[in-house]
Amino acid sequence: MAFLEVARLSKQFGGLKAVNDVSFAVEKGLVKAVIGPNGAGKTTLFNLISCALAPTSGRVRFNGNELRGKKPHQVAELGLGRTFQNIEMFAGMTALENVMVGRHIRSRSGFFASMLRMPWTRPEERQIRRKSMELLDLLGVADYADVDACSLAFGQQRAVEFARSLAMEPKLLLLDEPAAGLNIYETAEVGRLITKIRDLGITVLLVEHDMSLVMDISDEIVVLSFGETIAEGLPNEIRNDPEVIKVYLGE
Amino acid sequence: MIMKRLLFPIALIVILVGVQLVCRWTGTLYYLTQMTMSAYYSLVVIGLCVVMGYAGQISLGHAGFFAIGGYLAAALTTRNLLAFQNTFLVKALGSAGLLASGQDIYGANTLVVTPWAACISAVVIAALIAFLIGIPVLKLKGHYLAMATLGFGIIIYRLVLASTYFGGADGISGVSSFQLLPGLTVSGESSARVQNYYIAWGLVCTGMFLLGNLINSRVGRALRAIHGSEKAAESIGVDIARYKLYSFVLSAVFAAVAGVFLTHYNGSIGPSEASVMKSIRYVAIVAVGGMSHLWGALFMSVILNFLSLRGVFGTYDDAVFGAILILIMLFAPEGILKINLGAKFRAVFSRREE
Numbered sequence: 001m002a003f004l005e006v007a008r009l010s011k012q013f014g015g016l017k018a019v020n021d022v023s024f025a026v027e028k029g030l031v032k033a034v035i036g037p038n039g040a041g042k043t044t045l046f047n048l049i050s051c052a053l054a055p056t057s058g059r060v061r062f063n064g065n066e067l068r069g070k071k072p073h074q075v076a077e078l079g080l081g082r083t084f085q086n087i088e089m090f091a092g093m094t095a096l097e098n099v100m101v102g103r104h105i106r107s108r109s110g111f112f113a114s115m116l117r118m119p120w121t122r123p124e125e126r127q128i129r130r131k132s133m134e135l136l137d138l139l140g141v142a143d144y145a146d147v148d149a150c151s152l153a154f155g156q157q158r159a160v161e162f163a164r165s166l167a168m169e170p171k172l173l174l175l176d177e178p179a180a181g182l183n184i185y186e187t188a189e190v191g192r193l194i195t196k197i198r199d200l201g202i203t204v205l206l207v208e209h210d211m212s213l214v215m216d217i218s219d220e221i222v223v224l225s226f227g228e229t230i231a232e233g234l235p236n237e238i239r240n241d242p243e244v245i246k247v248y249l250g251e
Numbered sequence: 252m253i254m255k256r257l258l259f260p261i262a263l264i265v266i267l268v269g270v271q272l273v274c275r276w277t278g279t280l281y282y283l284t285q286m287t288m289s290a291y292y293s294l295v296v297i298g299l300c301v302v303m304g305y306a307g308q309i310s311l312g313h314a315g316f317f318a319i320g321g322y323l324a325a326a327l328t329t330r331n332l333l334a335f336q337n338t339f340l341v342k343a344l345g346s347a348g349l350l351a352s353g354q355d356i357y358g359a360n361t362l363v364v365t366p367w368a369a370c371i372s373a374v375v376i377a378a379l380i381a382f383l384i385g386i387p388v389l390k391l392k393g394h395y396l397a398m399a400t401l402g403f404g405i406i407i408y409r410l411v412l413a414s415t416y417f418g419g420a421d422g423i424s425g426v427s428s429f430q431l432l433p434g435l436t437v438s439g440e441s442s443a444r445v446q447n448y449y450i451a452w453g454l455v456c457t458g459m460f461l462l463g464n465l466i467n468s469r470v471g472r473a474l475r476a477i478h479g480s481e482k483a484a485e486s487i488g489v490d491i492a493r494y495k496l497y498s499f500v501l502s503a504v505f506a507a508v509a510g511v512f513l514t515h516y517n518g519s520i521g522p523s524e525a526s527v528m529k530s531i532r533y534v535a536i537v538a539v540g541g542m543s544h545l546w547g548a549l550f551m552s553v554i555l556n557f558l559s560l561r562g563v564f565g566t567y568d569d570a571v572f573g574a575i576l577i578l579i580m581l582f583a584p585e586g587i588l589k590i591n592l593g594a595k596f597r598a599v600f601s602r603r604e605e
Contacts, residue, residue: 050486052482052485052486071485071490072485072486073485073486073487073488073489073490073491076485076486076487076488077488081486081487082486084482084483084486088479088480088482088483089479089480089483090475090476090478090479090480090483090484091478091479091480092475092478092479092543093472093475093476093479097472097475098476100469100472101472101473101475101476101484101487101489102487103469104469104472104473104487104488104489105487105488107469109468109469109470110470111465111470111497111501114464114465114468114469114470114471115461115462115464115465115468116461116464117464117468121468121469124469125468125469128469164483164487165486165487168487168488
């Protein structure tokens with residue numbers, strides 16, 4: 001069985017079929033890209049997989065778990081992380097604190113232990129801080145650890161967001177347009193980051209518009225158009241697929 | 252880093268002792284009464300600060316939780332159970348040592364719940380109500396949450412106003428003092444003034460210690476993350492419904508404890524404590540203090556409550572707090588300690604603090 005299995009997934013908003021009968025699978029350890037023109041239903045698809053939205057029909061299985069009816073935080077605990085198209089930084093927190101929140105599911109201190117600063121919370125706190133610093137360092141933004149995350153440049157925020165989702169030690173990471181709003185240098189940097197993430201043994205599913213980035217880093221590609229799958233395959237096959245060319249370039 | 256963490260607590264303790272000594276030397280110990288009452292109101296404010304400033308959830312019903320604490324403590328310790336002394340429940344309470352016999356001012360025998368038992372049950376009931384109200388209400392956001400909590404506050408206000416058990420418009424008076432430990436009694440007698448000043452502020456210091464630890468912990472970060480982006484917080488594994496609920500219940504417990512203690516201190520409680528204006532006052536103070544600034548909230552709470560209790564705002568009391576809320580929202584949504592003018596202000600005050 002595949003690591004992530006999307007089976008006949010549909011989501012209808014009133015009369016609009018945002019995602020229509022989409023099926024595909026992601027194998028462990030690969031980088032898979034979902035591409036498609038604007039409005040193809042890519043972000044909706046991500047919201048369905050991460051259970052931020054409930055599907056109208058169909059199902060998602062992740063690492064042997066049925067995700068139907070689960071809440072987003074439960075999905076996160078299963079090891080499924082995600083980033084957002086318009087970077088959702090935690091406003092009013094530093095870059096380091098943002099990443100430290102990412103350690104949430106890997107730590108345990110509750111309300112009472114935290115209020116009383118129980119002895120066992122301190123090593124945990126130190127471990128959270130150390131691990132988070134390491135990740136900021138890995139993503140090359142350690143210098144900005146104590147800066148308010150929202151005042152960072154877009155590219156740096158993206159790196160902090162990556163660090164934050166890596167802090168939860170995910171098995172699968174959904175990246176929603178990681179290069180959106182970035183210039184070509186930053187986009188190239190993001191490409192290197194994604195390769196780094198895969199090298200950490202994390203499976204990646206990403207939505208992206210930037211074709212050169214997608215062709216560079218993906219092992220497999222799924223193409224959506226108007227909520228439906230129109231092609232699936234290796235980057236080379238997709239590049240030469242007449243249907244895909246038609247959707248992207250017109251006839 | 253450690254110095255910075257200890258700066259505010261040490262400054263607070265120095266100021267508290269300083270105020271007491273200055274009052275003693277200048278023969279103005281009566282100020283301590285308002286300082287004590289301000290302390291109890293501040294307990295509500297710092298609890299609300301965690302919910303509003305850190306978790307980002309508004310509550311316009313916190314006077315309700317204060318009133319639940321205060322009214323239950325008052326009713327349980329004053330309502331005579333002598334008429335029910337043969338019922339199973341009263342017998343059971345009596346044999347558990349939770350009842351005390353005494354005499355009222357007319358010399359008639361009374362049988363009432365002991366202050367400790369009343370305090371614990373008042374706080375537990377307030378927490379339980381917060382929990383039950385919180386589950387549905389905290390699913391709402393923004394204006395809707397404000398309206399729902401406002402509705403809760405109004406219900407509590409009308410309930411105490413309408414019920415004879417809670418004394419209607421007169422409230423409950425003649426509430427006994429509350430002996431915490433031998434030699435340590437919450438009471439409004441002027442001979443116990445200094446002691447009560449330190450009891451009240453000891454409670455606030457404990458509250459600040461607990462909440463200060465909380466906001467700088469894993470849980471505190473999760474709460475702030477919810478404030479920053481619910482979407483991102485839940486995608487990272489924060490159970491946002493549970494964290495909102497727990498912080499709401501925690502703040503209700505703070506409010507209820509304040510209600511219990513202030514009621515024993517004043518010897519009475521009236522329906523104005525449950526009024527919507529009281530809730531708005533707490534919200535206004537948290538806002539003036541800078542929302543996500545526990546020390547700012549405490550600082551502003553002491554100043555504003557003290558002035559209000561000294562009658563400085565006269566009959567415009569409620570209007571002043573309403574105006575403060577509007578002005579803060581318009582000109583300094585980050586709180587007055589964070590605007591530039593405030594920086595000078597703060598510089599002046601911090602010199603005095605150290």
